[in-house]
Amino acid sequence: MIVATWNVNSLTARWPRVEQWLVERAPDVVLLQETKQSDARFPYDGFASLGYEATHHGQGQWNGVAIASRVGLADVVRGFGDGDVEARVISARCGGVRFYSCYVPNGRALDDPHYQYKLRWLSSLTDRLAQRDVNEPVVVGGDFNVAPRDLDVYDPERFIGCTHVSAPEREALGALTGTGLTDLAAFLEPDDVAYTWWDYRNGSFHRGWGLRIDLLLVTADLRAVATRIYVDRDARKGIKPSDHAPVIGEFATT
C-alpha cells in the first residue's frame, strides 16, 4: 500500500499538477491539505476518472482537507464537531486502515492568539486519537506546521523564538504521538534531512532552506510493515508547484 500526504496550497490552482502526479505515483491513498475550496468545487469527477473515491471537508477560501482512495473509502468523519468552524481535519477508513488528513493551524507568532489556537487544536486531535479503537491501524498524516526536531529545520538558530519549533508545539506533537503513533520518517530514516516545505520567497527551495513539517504518523502495526518513506521533491519543482512536497510512505500489504 502506497500512502501519501500533500499540502497542495489550493487544489483549484494545483489540479493539473495533482492529476499528473496521481498518474505518475499512483498512491493507494492520498491525504490532501489546503484545498481552499468549497465542497461544491471539489473535483470529485476528476478523482473518479483516475480511479479514486474522494471525500472533502472544505470551507471555501481557506483550509480544506480531503482524502482520496482507490482501496475503498468509508465511515467519513469531518472536523471535531461542536464549535469547530475551520475545515482542518477529515477522517475515513480505506483498505482496513483509518486515515486522518490534518491541516494544523500555522500559529503565526508565539504571542498571537492563533498560536494558542494551534496548541488547543493539537490537543483536540490528541483527544480524538486517544479515544480510538486500539485494534484499528491508523495513519495520521498532513501538514502539522511543527518541525519535530532541530534536524528538521535548515537553520535552527534562526528559528529561536519562532513558531513551528517552540517547546510547547513540540510537546503538543509529542502528546499526539504519545497516544501510540510513530513519526514514520524519523523512525525509518532517523538521520535524514528530509524537508517537506520551502518558502516560495527568496529561492528557498534551491537554497535548501526548508522545514520538515509534513508527517505520516502511524500505529505500531503499520510501522512494522513500513518499507520506505520519502519526500517527492520533484513535485516541488517545475511550473506552479505547491510550496510543499508530498511525503510518500510504502507498506507491505496488510
Place this chain on the structure above:
DNA sequence: ATGTCACAGTCCCTGTGA
C-alpha cells in the same frame, strides 16, 4: 530575512494568510 503565491473583493490593485 523576505526576492512569492493564492484568495476575495475593493475587481487589473489591495489586504490577508501562509
